[in-house]
Amino acid sequence: MPKLATVVDVLGKLDNVNIATHPERCAAVRNRNSKCTKCADACTTGAISITDGELSITPDLCIGCGTCATVCPTSALEALKPNDAELAQRGIKASKATEGHPVFACSKVLKKQKYDKGKVCEVVCLGRVEEVLLTGLASVGAHTITLVGCEDCEACEYHKGYETACVVRDSSNDLIRAWGGESTVEIVHALPEFVLEIDEDSEAVDGISRRDMFTQLKQEAKAQVGEVVSSKIGEELGEEEEPAKFMKVTKDGTLPHFIPSRRERLLDNLDRLGDPQVDTIKTRLWGAIVIDETRCQSCQMCAVFCPTGAISKYEDKKTKTFGVEHRPADCVQCHLCQDICHWGALHVDDTVSTDILLSGDVERYEMAPRKVQVNKPDSIYRSMYQLLGGGQIYER
Numbered sequence: 001m002p003k004l005a006t007v008v009d010v011l012g013k014l015d016n017v018n019i020a021t022h023p024e025r026c027a028a029v030r031n032r033n034s035k036c037t038k039c040a041d042a043c044t045t046g047a048i049s050i051t052d053g054e055l056s057i058t059p060d061l062c063i064g065c066g067t068c069a070t071v072c073p074t075s076a077l078e079a080l081k082p083n084d085a086e087l088a089q090r091g092i093k094a095s096k097a098t099e100g101h102p103v104f105a106c107s108k109v110l111k112k113q114k115y116d117k118g119k120v121c122e123v124v125c126l127g128r129v130e131e132v133l134l135t136g137l138a139s140v141g142a143h144t145i146t147l148v149g150c151e152d153c154e155a156c157e158y159h160k161g162y163e164t165a166c167v168v169r170d171s172s173n174d175l176i177r178a179w180g181g182e183s184t185v186e187i188v189h190a191l192p193e194f195v196l197e198i199d200e201d202s203e204a205v206d207g208i209s210r211r212d213m214f215t216q217l218k219q220e221a222k223a224q225v226g227e228v229v230s231s232k233i234g235e236e237l238g239e240e241e242e243p244a245k246f247m248k249v250t251k252d253g254t255l256p257h258f259i260p261s262r263r264e265r266l267l268d269n270l271d272r273l274g275d276p277q278v279d280t281i282k283t284r285l286w287g288a289i290v291i292d293e294t295r296c297q298s299c300q301m302c303a304v305f306c307p308t309g310a311i312s313k314y315e316d317k318k319t320k321t322f323g324v325e326h327r328p329a330d331c332v333q334c335h336l337c338q339d340i341c342h343w344g345a346l347h348v349d350d351t352v353s354t355d356i357l358l359s360g361d362v363e364r365y366e367m368a369p370r371k372v373q374v375n376k377p378d379s380i381y382r383s384m385y386q387l388l389g390g391g392q393i394y395e396r
Helices: 004-014 038-042 067-071 084-097 107-112 131-139 159-178 210-238 261-273 301-305 336-340 354-359 379-387
Strands: 019-021 048-051 054-057 077-079 103-106 120-123 144-148 184-188 280-282 288-291 311-316 321-326 346-349 351-353 363-366
Touching: 038 048, 038 067, 038 159, 067 077, 067 159, 084 120, 084 131, 103 107, 107 120, 131 144, 131 159, 131 261, 159 184, 159 261, 159 280, 261 354, 288 321, 288 351, 288 363, 301 311, 301 336, 336 346, 351 354
Parallel strands: 103 120, 103 144, 144 184
Antiparallel strands: 019 077, 048 054, 280 351, 288 346, 311 321, 321 363
16 A cells, blocks of 8 residues: 555545545555555546555546445445435335335436335435444334345446445345344346336325325424434434544554444444344444454554544553453444554454443453564664563563
């Protein structure tokens, strides 16, 4: 990956009316040893790409599909048209209008047919849809959530968005099932008949014209669930404070942390669905670290660079022990801790405990005394002493 200044500058070029960038959240900005290329791998148009190991941005190619924001674990990229709150509001209204069967369709599909806009939510590409939206709709009563792509999504020039949507569909269904939900997310390649547009004034239902009936449904949706759920989502989005452009090390020697509100909302959605029906779940969204004590050098660098603070330092003066604590509920599986561990002592597991996710419990890893204490006057001498074969020196 390129130097920090280069990444910050390159990401800034993408900042436009469609996508907001937050370089300070990017794993590659926090440490140059990050191997994360998720945004470039998923970009539907090549607006974000990796060429000869260098990240490059071509702003004119960006169509604002939001697929990059769906795959970014740290929310360094944020879709704006629509943003999460707006898309959730549309989904809720569509769910009410279809009695629990909302439809999301890509722009290509909707250009070819007439459809009821009250029942269908338009997205540039299905890659925009992510787990928070889908589990949120499931938690407020949606039965079947249908994602509609092109007749042949795999042949579409934006096929990477379809690939991301397939991953999100499977991930969402796994989460819903794990928490006892019965909702289903499906991907099809034609608009369902119940959303196809008809002559709204040609018939009346129970004495009410179809146009008036749809208007009434929309008003009821807003009155019953729109204001409550949308305001909640809006408040959560508003809680995201913009960190400083240039990060300053905090008092405990770590970089500032940021927990994406998407992850917090996702846990809220699962809690509304019910209680976990399984002990563990394999997911792309959270991770559980495993530290090999025989390889660990007690440097605590994993805690220094962790974007969310899922890994933090601890020191117990009573027991004279120190190490790191890990909160799986705050882990976004960016793998930065694993990438920067020079000794291969840390591994991120994609299988996590469902109970720990909801409880926010902490796992503690005690570390062995450091061979050389950092930030001491004789630190360099002691390091060179060991390097030249002078034996080990342990700190008391």
